[in-house]
Amino acid sequence: EKRATVVLLRLRDAAFQRSATGKYSARRCAVNLAVGIAAGRIQSTVKIQENALKLVMNVLFPKSLDLANKVVSSATEELIRAADFAIGSHNMIQEANAAALAENDDAIVATRSNSLQPISNVEKNVLASVRKPAVLFMALCVRRPEMIRALLKESCREGADALSKAVRTNMPKFARSAATKYGAAIISLKVADMADGKETSLLLAFLDNVSMKDQLPSKELVDACFQIQSKKFEETGKKDPRFIIPVVSGMNRDMLVEKLPEFVESEPVVYKAALARMSERIERQKLIFREGGDADNIISGMTLCEQLVFLHQLKFKDVGLTQRQYLDAIRICLDEDEIFTDQIIMSALDYMSGKFLIGEEGLPLAYMRTTILTCTKHESLRPWICEVLLPRLIEARVFTDRRQWEGWMRCASMLEEEPKSSIQAILNLPEEQLRIYRSRYSDTAATAV
16 A cells, blocks of 8 residues: 555656656556556556545646546546446346345335346446446536536446436435535536436436535525526426526415426326425424415425425316326325324314414315325324314305215214214204205114214
8 A cells, every 4th residue: 555655646647757748658657557556447546546646636636737638547547437337237237236226125125215236246346347437427517517518428328327326325415515715606507507308307306406405405506506497498498497406495375386297197106206306304394384475474395294385275177187197196286194193184184274274275176085085094194084174164164065965964964973073063964954964875874863
């Protein structure tokens, strides 16, 4: 290791020497060797590779424009080699991954939880080989943003999936470093200008990481993402909501309500990602529907409770959605029961029924459908539905709305046999409505009388 350190010092000295220009000049060869060690192509220990990276980035690159250009040229060659290696290993990785998934259920679980995690040992080894040249090149991209174009191009070559995965793995550190140096909005627009259609995945990864985790996205970044969405719409003719998902946590809630149909209309994975980002900064308020909101008190993001409420209140016909899309959007939330827990569903149902009771709003179309699904999915809420929700809806004269009344009767019928049953709520019905209920459903209520 001492001798390797001495070699690095000699390479530094050789790089500093003025020599004849050309492909095989002493300076060029010294830079190539230093970059090769930093990129892991020339075998050495991890510590020496780290020292070589420091030599390249902190000593050679800042020394002079000529040295900087030679470093960039060598790093570009290393990135191309990494892309070629990834492409050459593509079929082998695919076969190894398929075998690993067939033999090991844990690999399937790991893939679902983290798509950047290698599936097989073959993929792990290839990723280790291409990671260092990718990290080196991305570090240089922070110094020279115009190099990002080459990074996107090489990483998105057909079959270079391993290199693309290595780049995305290092994207959080790279994006935040670039945002710190140039400003999140400015660098986002630059990267978007350099990315074409097949490089969208890396552009999205960059946007997803460009804002600081402990801060709301700035208004400038929000505006930049809308500009990117508009520009890509002009290029492709398709308005892609993925470009604004990274900044939804910093958007005004009223704006999010307007954008909600775009997310509902998108693929389920995009829709769920949008909902997750809306609430990520306000986790502690997930059970609350925040009232108010004005110029002096802007409400940003959307709590989980608010998401359910606004989804139910969505005027789907007015925004060009079908009833099936409207109902599916709510069902997807209910199916995510680790996120939309029984307490969150109860909070949303409670809020909407409270507004209905005081006459401010009617019940949304899907309200009773959600209540019935909740009875099936969350047994813990059945007592609350029997003792609180159903009586409240009677008090608010739910039976004046034919569709909601049908849903109420069906829900009450489902809960008649519960320990804390709906019998009392049924018996509190006005005489005419009680007669209708008895005629359509079992005569349990009549027996109780």
